[in-house]
Amino acid sequence: MSFQESQPDRLPGGNPTVFVSYTHDDEQHRRAVREFASFLQDNGVDVVLDQWAEDHRKDWQAWAQKGMTESDYVIVVASDGYRRMGDGNGPNDRNLGGQSEAALLRDLLQGDRRAWTPKILPVLLPGQGIEGIPLFLQPHAADRYAVDAFTPAGAEDLIRTVTRQPRHVRPPLGRTLVLPPESGPGARTEATWTTLPEAIPVHWLPDLVPGHRHRLQPAVELHLVPVEPTARLGIRQLETVRGELASAGRSRRLFSPSEGLTVESSDQAVWAYASSPATVGSGLAVHRSGQRTCWFPATQATLGWLLDRNDLTEQLTDHLGLLADLEIPLPGKFAPTIGMAPTGSVRVGDLSDAAATTASFPVGQPQQVRFDADEAVAVADLRGSARSIAEELAARLTTALAG
Incomplete structure (x- = not known):
């Protein structure tokens, strides 16, 4: 951490001024200090x-x-030499100027540590180590500035500090996120669904992730489609999201800690999915439109595949939280929707029935079930009433599959 992040954008009066304090250890050291000072002077200091x-x-x-x-x-x-003189361990008849300057700095620090700590900058020239910093300047507990070469890149940290050009700029303070309590006064348990004038286009999995196929295993698709997004995501934003998909999916139990993942992207989307060849696996994707998507398989049973409404609700609740927490801008409203494909070998039941050796499947069941994104919920509902939304989506899917 460096104090420079809390300093004003510019120094009053233009170019910064620095006093260079050093000890005359030998002619080579004097020459190195002079070259360093010339470098600073050439770069506006x-x-x-x-x-x-x-x-x-x-x-x-x-x-x-x-x-x-x-x-x-x-x-x-x-x-x-400066370490010895600065700590008072050098001979009294050597480096008298260095002794005087170090004593003055100690006195200035003692008189007003808050003001002088950020003004005194220990610098390590090429070939010098931390052991050359006197103890009163806290070589291990406070910032120090290594100059690897007399070039802008080799002295970047120091130049940024003295010119007050921080490497990272604090963004403006946004509005406080409203998170309703989960219980007690003010708690919200039911989300408010608003009917949209027309359905919003949904990027379903076959189009969202080119080349990805379910094979014969059914997968549940959960989509959060932004309502009136403020702007399309940039490619750089997608690249940033791509870097977090694997860790985000593992932390929220969409992916197991050990399974291998495929992480890829196109010019329209980024995605990560479990790359086991034996199963459909789970996946996570973000489209440039701002749509957030995850998918996961139904439970494999002795006969076909099983969808348990209560278990589906639990999974959807977790995955809604995962999608909401991805590090991309949130719109004011989302249109949640759900789908499943293929559905021919899927039945609705209880997880305890997974080992049953007899089962009945609905006749004439469609090969896929997809619901339009024609109803919206507020982001506050998505965070505060995720279970309510999950229950509604689970009810829609299981009802459609039960025939």
Whole structure:
């Protein structure tokens, strides 16, 4: 974490100024510091450096005090010499300027730690390690800035800090999400369904996921179709969602922790599904229209496939929560719908009947059942009354299959 995220967008007065504090360990170190200061100067940072000071007799302690207190930041260049002097462990007759500057910084910190902690920036030049930062600057507990090379990429963290250009910008604060209580005063148990003027087009599984087939195993399809979406999802948004489908599906029990998954995309949708060749598996998809979809198999029985209304309700409740929580913008309303295909070997019953060796199947049952997306529910209902929505969808599907 860096303090830069809480700083203003710009420094008052334009270019930032930094005072460079270092110890004269040897000529090679002095040259490296000068090259580093030149790099900063070339990139819009106004540097105060003793090697560039006016060439006349001066009080160096007064010069350092003025430079430190009037600059926006003080950069402390880590080195073995600075660590010794800064911690008070060096010889009294060496690096007198470094001793004076370190003592001043300690005093400034002691006087106003809140103000000076974000202004003093320990910097590790190439080849230097954290052991070169004096203890009073908290090398392990506070930020430090590694400069891998005197290039924008090699010093990006430091440049972003002194120019107050954060890597990640906090988005504006949105409206508080209303989540009704599940019980007690104000609880909502029944969703309000609103009839739409006309049905909204639904992307069913064969069209949503090219090349995906149910084979002979029936799959329940659950779709949340946005009502009057504000905008189509961009390809980059789809790519972001694609990265979370597997983890989201596993965390909400659509996928088991161990089963293999196929994660793919087209220019219109992204999807992930269990890739076992033996079963239809479960899947999760998002379309550019904003439609959110998941599918899962009915229970395999000794004879055919079994759909238990209570069990279906439980699964739909979980999966509605999964779809609602995907990291893409939520519209104000969704049109939930459900379907199943193929249905020829599916019967409605109780899970306890799965092992039965005799069973009856409806005569003339259609090969697929699909309901139009012609009724909408509010997002608040989707979150607060998911079970009510699941019960209604389960009732529609099982009633249609029971003949």
